[in-house]
Amino acid sequence: MTFAGVGTFMTKEISLEHVWVEFGEFTAVQKANLNIAGGEFFSFLGPSGCGKTTLLRCISGFQEPTRGLVKIGGKDMKGVGPNKRPTALIFQNLALFPLRSVADNISFPLEVRGVDKKTRRKRADELLELIALPGQGDKKVSELSGGQKQRVAIARALAVEPDILLLDEPLSALDLKLRQHMRTELRAIQKQVGLTFIYITHDQGEALTMSDRIAVMNKGKIEQIGDGKTIYDHPSTSFVASFVGENNVLEGTVLTNDGKMMQIDAGLGTLFHVESHPAGGPALAPGDACQLFVRPEALKIAKSDNSLNQFETRFVTEEFEGNMRHIVLDAQGKKLKLSLINDGTHSIGASAPVKLDFAPALGIALKPGELASA
Amino acid sequence: MRDLFYDLVKRNGMAVSIYLMVAVSLWVFLLIILPQLTMLDYSFRFNLPPGKIGGPEDVYTLDQYRYFFQGSGSSGGLNTLDIGILFKTLMSAVFVTVFDLLICYPVAFVLAKSSTGAKARLLVLALIVPYWINEILRAFAFRILFGSTGVINEVGMGLGLFDSPVDFIREDVALYAGLAYAYILLMIFPLYNAIESLDRNQIEAAQDMGANWWQVHSKVVIPYAKPGIASGMTMVFMLTAGALAAPQILGGPSNLWFTQLVYQWFNSGGNWPRGSAYAMILLVVCIALVLLTMRIFKVSIGEIKR
Numbered sequence: 193m194t195f196a197g198v199g200t201f202m203t204k205e206i207s208l209e210h211v212w213v214e215f216g217e218f219t220a221v222q223k224a225n226l227n228i229a230g231g232e233f234f235s236f237l238g239p240s241g242c243g244k245t246t247l248l249r250c251i252s253g254f255q256e257p258t259r260g261l262v263k264i265g266g267k268d269m270k271g272v273g274p275n276k277r278p279t280a281l282i283f284q285n286l287a288l289f290p291l292r293s294v295a296d297n298i299s300f301p302l303e304v305r306g307v308d309k310k311t312r313r314k315r316a317d318e319l320l321e322l323i324a325l326p327g328q329g330d331k332k333v334s335e336l337s338g339g340q341k342q343r344v345a346i347a348r349a350l351a352v353e354p355d356i357l358l359l360d361e362p363l364s365a366l367d368l369k370l371r372q373h374m375r376t377e378l379r380a381i382q383k384q385v386g387l388t389f390i391y392i393t394h395d396q397g398e399a400l401t402m403s404d405r406i407a408v409m410n411k412g413k414i415e416q417i418g419d420g421k422t423i424y425d426h427p428s429t430s431f432v433a434s435f436v437g438e439n440n441v442l443e444g445t446v447l448t449n450d451g452k453m454m455q456i457d458a459g460l461g462t463l464f465h466v467e468s469h470p471a472g473g474p475a476l477a478p479g480d481a482c483q484l485f486v487r488p489e490a491l492k493i494a495k496s497d498n499s500l501n502q503f504e505t506r507f508v509t510e511e512f513e514g515n516m517r518h519i520v521l522d523a524q525g526k527k528l529k530l531s532l533i534n535d536g537t538h539s540i541g542a543s544a545p546v547k548l549d550f551a552p553a554l555g556i557a558l559k560p561g562e563l564a565s566a
Numbered sequence: 567m568r569d570l571f572y573d574l575v576k577r578n579g580m581a582v583s584i585y586l587m588v589a590v591s592l593w594v595f596l597l598i599i600l601p602q603l604t605m606l607d608y609s610f611r612f613n614l615p616p617g618k619i620g621g622p623e624d625v626y627t628l629d630q631y632r633y634f635f636q637g638s639g640s641s642g643g644l645n646t647l648d649i650g651i652l653f654k655t656l657m658s659a660v661f662v663t664v665f666d667l668l669i670c671y672p673v674a675f676v677l678a679k680s681s682t683g684a685k686a687r688l689l690v691l692a693l694i695v696p697y698w699i700n701e702i703l704r705a706f707a708f709r710i711l712f713g714s715t716g717v718i719n720e721v722g723m724g725l726g727l728f729d730s731p732v733d734f735i736r737e738d739v740a741l742y743a744g745l746a747y748a749y750i751l752l753m754i755f756p757l758y759n760a761i762e763s764l765d766r767n768q769i770e771a772a773q774d775m776g777a778n779w780w781q782v783h784s785k786v787v788i789p790y791a792k793p794g795i796a797s798g799m800t801m802v803f804m805l806t807a808g809a810l811a812a813p814q815i816l817g818g819p820s821n822l823w824f825t826q827l828v829y830q831w832f833n834s835g836g837n838w839p840r841g842s843a844y845a846m847i848l849l850v851v852c853i854a855l856v857l858l859t860m861r862i863f864k865v866s867i868g869e870i871k872r
């Protein structure tokens with residue numbers, strides 16, 4: 193699929209300045225502050241009801257923020273209706289027009305701009321070519337498969353060359369295989385047209401694979417903004433640490449913090465050494481309560497008896513997932529998960545204690561906060 | 567028919583199915599087909615005194631229909647009076663129907679798309695309550711409202727809009743208002759149902775792609791609601807063209823509604839065959855007009871029941 197010659201897409205940056213959205217007493221979005229660069233693939237990730245759609249509706253113009261500014265290309269968008277903004281929104285359920293043919297769906301944005309029929313048809317055919325559905329313009333929308341509808345929705349959104357494409361969980365209705373395929377395809381489209389994409393999802397895999405940057409949201413608040421690696425490796429809040437990827441969490445107390453290393457007592461009979469977290473967030477001082485996060489893949493079965501951060505656990509059960517084995521262990525009443533690549537070598541005795549350890553760089557100590565519910 | 571019956575049995579059991587079939591058949595046959603057939607039969611007969619019915623003179627004839635076209639004169643001139651009344655009745659019914667559509671569309675749209683469940687139900691109730699009152703009483707209420715000493719004239723004169731009472735009855739304003747009001751619910755509900763099922767996102771998608779409010783309606787909402795519009799318009803048109811109470815009570819003295827002609831032939835004229843023929847003419851012309859309109863706007867009957 194190539195987009196060369198489909199048009200000239202301007203890329204515009206978007207900034208939200210102290211955006212609040214309130215519905216009566218209820219605050220759907222709290223003080224959202226962010227800049228999205230032109231041409232960026234930016235994702236909002238968060239659990240259901242955290243305000244992602246609301247924020248997207250602010251950008252597309254369906255929702256006026258109660259407070260704060262939405263700027264597109266440096267221009268304040270206050271009072272500019274959705275039909276006047278350089279954004280195109282792809283709805284969660286796609287919202288294709290069932291009574292119109294595929295071509296008439298794609299050329300709808302041209303039709304309302306008074307473009308003549310012949311030009312519209314030509315443009316529709318051009319876009320159909322690009323979404324790999326050539327010659328299918330006369331089909332009814334209901335005759336298309338889920339993935340084809342998806343592509344038609346994208347073509348329709350691109351028809352008038354918007355500056356920003358907004359996508360509200362566009363893949364959630366598709367089955368797993370198709371979803372993975374469409375991820376790659378979406379990313380490819382974005383790369384080729386160089387358009388700014390703002391993508392909403394509650395699927396972290398989707399956000400991590402596709403985005404340049406991700407904003408993780410919870411209860412109307414943006415918890416962290418960063419690229420996938422930063423979000424995953426250096427979460428700045430407990431919510432992000434527990435929501436993105438799987439994580440083991442241990443409650444503990446900070447004993448020392450010299451700015452590089454911290455010592456933490458998590459009640460497991462070992463003083464844990466972890467690197468002081470560099471990714472912002474308030475620094476932890478000795479005496480502070482903290483939550484220590486160690487990812488299942490960061491936990492290792494200890495190779496020697498005196499490694500750093502070593503502690504003892506007991507085997508509880510194992511979940512087999514083909515390429516991975518997820519082993520559940522018990523550390524003084526606390527359930528921990530350990531993920532191992534299935535290379536056929538491991539065997540963990542059901543009765544003997546299992547000694548685990550982890551590298552100081554892979555333990556993340558954060559101020560205690562709300563955890564994402566599993 | 568057999569399939570339908572088996573399907574019903576499967577879903578509702580034998581007793582209920584038989585009851586349904588019998589009830590529906592009786593309804594259709596006794597209340598619709600039989601009277602209409604009798605009327606049709608009547609319309610092709612002479613108006614004979616009771617003694618001669620079934621006698622040698624009681625034969626089929628087109629005389630009653632001929633009368634509608636040519637009147638009593640055997641010279642072959644057109645019965646312009648009655649044809650004119652039919653034409654005017656149809657035009658007025660079309661006018662009332664379109665007027666109802668224009669009023670109801672925004673109301674139905676707001677009800678369906680802008681108000682929330684509880685509020686919408688309350689509004690619907692508010693719309694229905696006036697219809698608990700008998701149709702004739704409502705017509706009289708309009709007569710009082712539009713009378714020379716009625717509220718509208720009083721207020722109008724009080725505000726200095728006009729200095730002497732306007733004769734709304736003679737001007738047929740009262741008639742049109744009464745007719746438009748009489749069947750307005752039959753327009754609102756099909757429209758409401760049709761629009762209600764439209765996905766809100768479709769409207770927003772259209773806006774997002776640059777459609778202004780007029781385009782949203784003309785390109786998205788109205789095409790989608792077309793079956794509802796057709797069904798509402800058909801009902802209002804048929805009932806308005808066939809209305810009797812409102813024209814009797816609210817109609818100006820010089821203006822006859824076609825149903826009043828029918829009524830006269832049946833009642834004071836004592837000529838049932840002619841009344842039947844006139845009723846048949848009205849029925850056939852109305853159906854033809856409806857079918858023609860649906861043809862023009864490409865609505866099929868199958869769609870309407872949606």
Ligand SMILES: Nc1ncnc2c1ncn2[C@@H]1O[C@H](COP(=O)(O)OP(=O)(O)OP(=O)(O)O)[C@@H](O)[C@H]1O
Binds near residue numbers: 245
């Ligand atoms: N018009 C509204 N009036 C009142 N509350 C609203 C309105 N729109 C959204 N909300 C509330 O705002 C919160 C955020 O809604 P939003 O649709 O933005 O969630 P979301 O993050 O998109 O969730 P999901 O992943 O389930 O789509 C929800 O609690 C919702 O109930």
Ligand SMILES: [Mg+2]
Binds near residue numbers: 244245246360
């Ligand atoms: Mg949402």
